[in-house]
Amino acid sequence: MECDVLVIGAGLSGLIAAAVAADYNKKVIVIAEGRGNLYAASGFIDFLGYYPRNAQFPLKKTRLAVQKLIIQEPEHPYAVAGENIIQEAFDYFSRLTATIGYPYWGSWEENRFIPTAVGAIAPAAMVPYTARAELESYPRILVAGFQEQGDFYPHLVAENLQQQMRVLNINSQVDAKWMELGINAIKELNSFDVALMLEKKDVRDRVIAQLEKVIKGDTLLIVPAVMGISRWQEVVASFEETLSCPIMEIPTLPPSVTGFRLAESLLAYLKKKKVELYWSVKVTRVDIKAGECRGITATAVNGREIHFHGKNYILATGGVLGGGIKVGLEEVEERVFKIPVQGELRAYNEDFFATQPYAYAGIKVTPDLQPTDDKGQRLYNNVFIVGRNLFGYDPFTEKSGNGVALVSGYLAGALAARGPRK
Numbered sequence: 001m002e003c004d005v006l007v008i009g010a011g012l013s014g015l016i017a018a019a020v021a022a023d024y025n026k027k028v029i030v031i032a033e034g035r036g037n038l039y040a041a042s043g044f045i046d047f048l049g050y051y052p053r054n055a056q057f058p059l060k061k062t063r064l065a066v067q068k069l070i071i072q073e074p075e076h077p078y079a080v081a082g083e084n085i086i087q088e089a090f091d092y093f094s095r096l097t098a099t100i101g102y103p104y105w106g107s108w109e110e111n112r113f114i115p116t117a118v119g120a121i122a123p124a125a126m127v128p129y130t131a132r133a134e135l136e137s138y139p140r141i142l143v144a145g146f147q148e149q150g151d152f153y154p155h156l157v158a159e160n161l162q163q164q165m166r167v168l169n170i171n172s173q174v175d176a177k178w179m180e181l182g183i184n185a186i187k188e189l190n191s192f193d194v195a196l197m198l199e200k201k202d203v204r205d206r207v208i209a210q211l212e213k214v215i216k217g218d219t220l221l222i223v224p225a226v227m228g229i230s231r232w233q234e235v236v237a238s239f240e241e242t243l244s245c246p247i248m249e250i251p252t253l254p255p256s257v258t259g260f261r262l263a264e265s266l267l268a269y270l271k272k273k274k275v276e277l278y279w280s281v282k283v284t285r286v287d288i289k290a291g292e293c294r295g296i297t298a299t300a301v302n303g304r305e306i307h308f309h310g311k312n313y314i315l316a317t318g319g320v321l322g323g324g325i326k327v328g329l330e331e332v333e334e335r336v337f338k339i340p341v342q343g344e345l346r347a348y349n350e351d352f353f354a355t356q357p358y359a360y361a362g363i364k365v366t367p368d369l370q371p372t373d374d375k376g377q378r379l380y381n382n383v384f385i386v387g388r389n390l391f392g393y394d395p396f397t398e399k400s401g402n403g404v405a406l407v408s409g410y411l412a413g414a415l416a417a418r419g420p421r422k
């Protein structure tokens with residue numbers, strides 16, 4: 001298989017890189033062992049929630065903090081990319097999500113406060129349309145959950161949210177309500193089950209009727225992210241129009257309907273752009289000559305070998321959690337190119353809430369995202385590293401996971417398609 005850009009990995013960073021390269025009219029192939037993290041996670045774009053990382057309160061405005069981070073931490077992926085690329089990446093994501101019919105709201109310069117599935121407040125830069133409402137703008141908030149659904153407790157969410165909003169000086173009244181789908185469920189339903197049920201008009205009408213009795217003016221209705229799968233627009237519109245109040249979907253425990261919607265919409269876009277996708281393949285050989293990757297052999301589940309030849313390669317295999325970096329008892333190994341993993345993967349801070357040394361471990365790169373060895377020398381000029389594989393950031397304490405995936409995926413897609421930065 002010949003292509004201009006071969007992307008290895010299909011998480012957010014790989015899908016964005018593939019979309020950008022395809023937009024430059026390059027022939028792009030994506031190969032992946034499995035689906036990326038979006039299917040388990042919200043798909044909300046955290047960019048920089050806390051800086052300094054041990055700050056008590058989340059950042060609202062982020063520009064100054066990012067500028068400081070870029071100066072203080074030159075190996076952080078945001079410093080490698082720079083402010084202009086960050087801006088370009090977020091502009092691109094805004095346009096792309098509008099084009100694919102799953103629009104996102106927000107910007108990298110200002111965080112929105114989003115309740116988690118237990119009612120804590122988390123900072124996120126960009127969220128899907130169905131989470132666009134801002135908590136601060138509503139005097140009354142009603143958190144509603146479904147009796148038939150597991151792992152979402154509206155009264156717990158409301159109580160925690162009320163407390164956290166007081167700390168942040170947001171003075172809304174938060175109440176809770178159980179709703180019933182009114183079906184004969186023989187097991188506890190997960191988010192997908194409920195989302196599919198709500199695509200049925202009769203079920204939806206029953207739920208809306210229960211809310212009509214309690215919703216007052218100026219209320220924000222918070223619900224778990226279950227407002228339909230592919231027909232989310234119809235589901236959300238019928239709630240908002242009948243109840244005359246905005247809805248805010250908040251992330252649930254996995255599986256994640258919002259992450260699924262984003263991933264599937266991105267994949268549909270790639271297919272439209274004639275990007276070829278190969279699932280369940282494992283890279284078994286790479287052909288390296290004179291500082292360049294000349295080809296890759298991957299093995300499908302049935303044992304068939306497939307040879308790929310790209311001009312450029314993007315390694316988007318998701319670090320330790322995504323499966324791209326293997327941590328054994330003795331050794332740590334980047335699985336495709338055997339690129340050295342730098343940092344202290346085995347070091348940890350005993351304070352559970354502190355920033356953890358192992359979180360920073362990953363692959364060090366040149367300003368053009370090419371991998372380097374432990375002496376800082378570029379290893380391959382046509383391989384680009386993105387997402388969770390990168391060295392130098394802690395997505396957990398700084399809240400930057402999908403932000404780094406988006407910015408690095410955007411940059412790598414552009415570099416692989418149009419050549420090095422001037």
Ligand SMILES: Cc1cc2nc3c(=O)[nH]c(=O)nc-3n(C[C@H](O)[C@H](O)[C@H](O)COP(=O)(O)OP(=O)(O)OC[C@H]3O[C@@H](n4cnc5c(N)ncnc54)[C@H](O)[C@@H]3O)c2cc1C
Binds near residue numbers: 388401
């Ligand atoms: C439960 C959970 C919730 C999260 N919630 C949020 C959130 O709300 N907001 C936020 O900003 N961040 C969140 N994050 C972090 C964020 O999801 C990640 O930082 C981000 O998804 C990383 O994307 P990625 O593309 O680097 O990797 P991944 O999404 O992990 O994708 C890796 C891809 O590479 C493939 N792969 C791996 N090894 C190989 C191989 N050898 N050959 C071929 N393919 C391979 C995998 O199959 C997969 O397709 C969350 C993380 C978790 C675990």
